[in-house]
Amino acid sequence: MKSVPRILVTGGAGFIGSHYVRTLLGPPGPGHAHAQTQAQVTVLDRLTYAGNPANLDPVRDRPGFLFVHGDIRDADLVDKLVSEHDEIVHFAAESHVDRSILGAAEFVRTNVLGTQTLLDAALRNRISTFVHISTDEVYGSIEEGSWTEDAPVRPNSPYAASKASADLIALAYHRTHGLDVRVTRCSNNYGPHQFPEKVIPLFITRLLEGGRVPLYGDGSHVRDWLHVDDHVRGVELVRTRGRAGEIYHIGGGTELSNRELTSALLDACGAHWSRVDHVEDRKGHDRRYSVDWTKIREELGYRPGKDFATGLAETVAWYRENRSWWQPLLGRAAL
Ligand SMILES: NC(=O)c1ccc[n+]([C@@H]2O[C@H](COP(=O)([O-])OP(=O)(O)OC[C@H]3O[C@@H](n4cnc5c(N)ncnc54)[C@H](O)[C@@H]3O)[C@@H](O)[C@H]2O)c1
Numbered sequence: 346m347k348s349v350p351r352i353l354v355t356g357g358a359g360f361i362g363s364h365y366v367r368t369l370l371g372p373p374g375p376g377h378a379h380a381q382t383q384a385q386v387t388v389l390d391r392l393t394y395a396g397n398p399a400n401l402d403p404v405r406d407r408p409g410f411l412f413v414h415g416d417i418r419d420a421d422l423v424d425k426l427v428s429e430h431d432e433i434v435h436f437a438a439e440s441h442v443d444r445s446i447l448g449a450a451e452f453v454r455t456n457v458l459g460t461q462t463l464l465d466a467a468l469r470n471r472i473s474t475f476v477h478i479s480t481d482e483v484y485g486s487i488e489e490g491s492w493t494e495d496a497p498v499r500p501n502s503p504y505a506a507s508k509a510s511a512d513l514i515a516l517a518y519h520r521t522h523g524l525d526v527r528v529t530r531c532s533n534n535y536g537p538h539q540f541p542e543k544v545i546p547l548f549i550t551r552l553l554e555g556g557r558v559p560l561y562g563d564g565s566h567v568r569d570w571l572h573v574d575d576h577v578r579g580v581e582l583v584r585t586r587g588r589a590g591e592i593y594h595i596g597g598g599t600e601l602s603n604r605e606l607t608s609a610l611l612d613a614c615g616a617h618w619s620r621v622d623h624v625e626d627r628k629g630h631d632r633r634y635s636v637d638w639t640k641i642r643e644e645l646g647y648r649p650g651k652d653f654a655t656g657l658a659e660t661v662a663w664y665r666e667n668r669s670w671w672q673p674l675l676g677r678a679a680l
Pocket residue numbers: 355356357358359360361362389390391392393394395396397415416417418435436437438439440441455459478479480481508530531532533534535540
């Protein structure tokens with residue numbers, strides 16, 4: 346019989362990492378598939394402004410779950426933890442583009458040096474699989490069509506550049522040392538537990554509070570919106586059935602301009618366009634991201650399961666019902 350894998354999840358107190366851990370360890374909740382995997386899970390998280398221990402409350406008492414408060418750049422701690430695990434799923438990152446424009450240092454330190462610290466420990470301790478979670482933003486903007494996995498990276502924001510750097514280092518550890526590294530690049534996520542500085546929870550929380558929302562530039566920037574549950578199912582397919590040294594796109598959400606997204610959010614919150622402030626565009630704002638997800642569909646049988654209208658309605662309902670989760674966080678948001 347196959348033994349239960351011991352998985353180290355970095356950044357597991359954040360939005361996507363915590364959804365991944367709740368999905369692995371159950372119980373099923375809003376927007377969650379049933380737990381399908383038997384695993385021992387340790388979360389390593391520094392609990393930055395974006396990390397929230399409450400995100401892990403539903404699994405805190407599960408057998409095989411452990412939370413470690415620490416930094417992926419702490420080589421001694423990382424080495425000890427990695428030596429006690431079989432696999433790593435690496436979500437930890439500074440993740441907000443606007444913050445990277447205000448100051449890039451922490452993005453380079455965590456996203457690049459932190460990833461390299463983990464890779465070194467993975468190599469030393471003969472980790473069997475290292476899943477590196479990345480983003481479609483590494484490719485930069487595409488006017489038409491979609492990037493395939495062999496496209497060159499051309500990141501434009503300091504955030505995207507730090508993620509692209511980490512991807513290249515991770516893939517180099519595969520090519521140079523034979524480490525089983527798998528890279529996922531996903532489109533924009535939405536869902537419950539997302540820190541209220543990213544556009545969807547920012548707009549929902551402001552609209553629920555009776556406030557105003559900022560729309561960048563002419564609102565024509567286009568993103569592919571994927572429910573977080575679909576992202577973590579894709580990650581799990583890559584961890585369990587993907588191939589070493591490969592990049593997998595995770596997409597297939599709903600492409601919307603920021604104007605269309607704003608309109609959907611206003612409708613979902615029962616608000617009018619008079620609540621929207623048109624603000625100066627973000628510096629270097631990429632017009633459109635789009636990834637081709639044929640590879641993960643054909644190789645691993647991935648398909649997104651949540652349609653945008655249902656996912657958005659559930660997400661708005663979650664923020665309505667969980668004010669105690671997000672109200673204390675408002676002072677920590679960047680905008
Ligand atoms: N949010 C999206 O739409 C999206 C899309 C594609 C890919 N991604 C990628 O997915 C991953 C998770 O994104 P998210 O939206 O959940 O981010 P998040 O900001 O919600 O969570 C990041 C987590 O990492 C932790 N962290 C930060 N620095 C750390 C450090 N030095 N050591 C240990 N822990 C640290 C934080 O405390 C937090 O819990 C990131 O790698 C991001 O680049 C995000």
